[in-house]
Amino acid sequence: MTHILVIGGGIAGTATAMALHKAGFDVTVHEAHPDTAEDIGAFLTLASNGMRALAQLDASDAVASVGFPLRSMRVLDGQGAELAHVPLGEADDARLRYRCLRRGELNAALQGEAMRRGIGFSHGTRLVSVENGPEQVTAHFGDGSVATGDLLIGADGLNSTVRRSFAPGTEPVYAGQSVFYGYTRNAVVAQDTDLLTMVRGSTGTFGYALSPDGETYWFARVTGPALASDELGHPAPSHWRERLVELLRQDATPAADIVASSSDGIMATNATEIPPGTPWRSGRTLIVGDAAHAASPATGQGASMALEDAVILAKALRDAPGPESAFALYETCRRPRVEHNTTVSGQISRGTRTPPSTAAGRTPSPSPQRPGDDTLAAQLDWDVDLRTVTTTTRNAD
Numbered sequence: 429m430t431h432i433l434v435i436g437g438g439i440a441g442t443a444t445a446m447a448l449h450k451a452g453f454d455v456t457v458h459e460a461h462p463d464t465a466e467d468i469g470a471f472l473t474l475a476s477n478g479m480r481a482l483a484q485l486d487a488s489d490a491v492a493s494v495g496f497p498l499r500s501m502r503v504l505d506g507q508g509a510e511l512a513h514v515p516l517g518e519a520d521d522a523r524l525r526y527r528c529l530r531r532g533e534l535n536a537a538l539q540g541e542a543m544r545r546g547i548g549f550s551h552g553t554r555l556v557s558v559e560n561g562p563e564q565v566t567a568h569f570g571d572g573s574v575a576t577g578d579l580l581i582g583a584d585g586l587n588s589t590v591r592r593s594f595a596p597g598t599e600p601v602y603a604g605q606s607v608f609y610g611y612t613r614n615a616v617v618a619q620d621t622d623l624l625t626m627v628r629g630s631t632g633t634f635g636y637a638l639s640p641d642g643e644t645y646w647f648a649r650v651t652g653p654a655l656a657s658d659e660l661g662h663p664a665p666s667h668w669r670e671r672l673v674e675l676l677r678q679d680a681t682p683a684a685d686i687v688a689s690s691s692d693g694i695m696a697t698n699a700t701e702i703p704p705g706t707p708w709r710s711g712r713t714l715i716v717g718d719a720a721h722a723a724s725p726a727t728g729q730g731a732s733m734a735l736e737d738a739v740i741l742a743k744a745l746r747d748a749p750g751p752e753s754a755f756a757l758y759e760t761c762r763r764p765r766v767e768h769n770t771t772v773s774g775q776i777s778r779g780t781r782t783p784p785s786t787a788a789g790r791t792p793s794p795s796p797q798r799p800g801d802d803t804l805a806a807q808l809d810w811d812v813d814l815r816t817v818t819t820t821t822r823n824a825d
């Protein structure tokens with residue numbers, strides 16, 4: 429049986445392992461973090477396309493107890509006036525409805541489900557180098573251990589060691605916004621729990637949603653220079669709170685009060701992306717998820733695209749006659765779609781493109797309900813041979 433090493437047990441790596449396992453491959457996941465890293469990261473949304481991919485892995489139930497659903501989105505301007513109020517994705521289908529989740533909780537739920545299925549996880553093993561041989565691929569880890577497989581899938585995120593092993597010149601690029609995430613139970617937010625509010629303010633975009641148990645999840649994307657690396661790790665929540673409140677007070681929206689009521693746990697990041705055109709594969713090695721195509725968070729598609737990668741890669745390896753043609757088929761299916769997302773998301777972050785939700789005359793929706801969706805649905809459908817699906821996939825706007 430083909431043995432596949434998956435490097436990285438984040439959302440892309442864990443989902444890829446589940447998909448490969450479902451397709452009948454023998455898989456082991458090697459994750460640098462010593463445990464499921466439940467406490468790491470902020471929150472994210474899974475869009476309907478990500479939920480569709482999850483359903484193909486029979487993993488919808490595994491995440492049903494994590495996070496909460498979102499059915500619609502309203503958009504406010506900097507004066508608090510409503511510009512749009514639209515359904516989000518496939519809101520009428522409970523299985524495909526958008527979901528807002530803490531990233532660590534989603535990751536822990538997926539890892540738990542993968543282990544329950546018998547997939548091997550080796551935590552605390554950090555890849556340091558890859559040896560791509562003609563017959564096998566060998567992974568070397570920081571603790572001195574070694575693993576050998578027929579194929580190696582790099583799902584090791586933005587600063588991927590696997591990517592650097594065959595594309596050493598490629599580095600993440602700043603996408604024009606710093607991004608902050610926080611939570612508060614002290615904000616007075618007058619809205620339903622299944623609503624995402626987006627504020628197009630004068631200094632960037634602010635978003636918030638209210639969980640059923642009364643916690644407000646919020647993020648702020650602020651346009652301007654990147655935060656310095658020594659500042660990114662600033663431990664005092666008051667540091668970021670005060671800076672953000674000062675910026676957000678320039679507008680007449682609920683944003684400043686929500687941030688002001690947040691007592692701790694504010695996380696600061698820089699929006700970054702992997703440049704389109706980056707190589708994805710070499711010999712017996714291929715990268716997926718953020719390692720291959722990290723995008724700025726403006727379209728909120730990072731985790732959903734990673735879940736799509738997982739299903740389509742496993743189908744390619746299942747359906748194509750050999751690994752070389754499978755990797756080529758995978759890339760043909762995936763590259764146009766994910767790179768379109770990277771480009772659109774980067775343009776929104778840099779302010780050179782209007783988000784679909786406020787573009788004049790557009791039906792505001794980040795959902796995948798547009799021409800080309802049938803192709804994506806067929807690519808994701810576990811029962812459809814990937815080779816029979818045309819690859820004229822469109823995406824994102």
Ligand SMILES: Cc1cc2nc3c(=O)[nH]c(=O)nc-3n(C[C@H](O)[C@H](O)[C@H](O)COP(=O)(O)OP(=O)(O)OC[C@H]3O[C@@H](n4cnc5c(N)ncnc54)[C@H](O)[C@@H]3O)c2cc1C
Nearest residue numbers: 436438439440460472473555584585717718728729730731
């Ligand atoms: C704070 C934050 C908020 C986000 N918000 C959103 C959002 O709202 N919507 C959205 O769709 N996406 C969001 N994203 C992005 C989203 O989480 C990712 O795009 C998605 O999860 C896919 O990630 P990944 O699994 O490819 O990479 P990662 O999540 O980075 O996982 C990579 C894994 O590889 C491991 N690893 C790294 N190096 C090595 C190594 N050398 N050896 C072994 N293991 C290694 C890491 O420990 C990690 O577990 C957010 C990301 C962050 C950090």
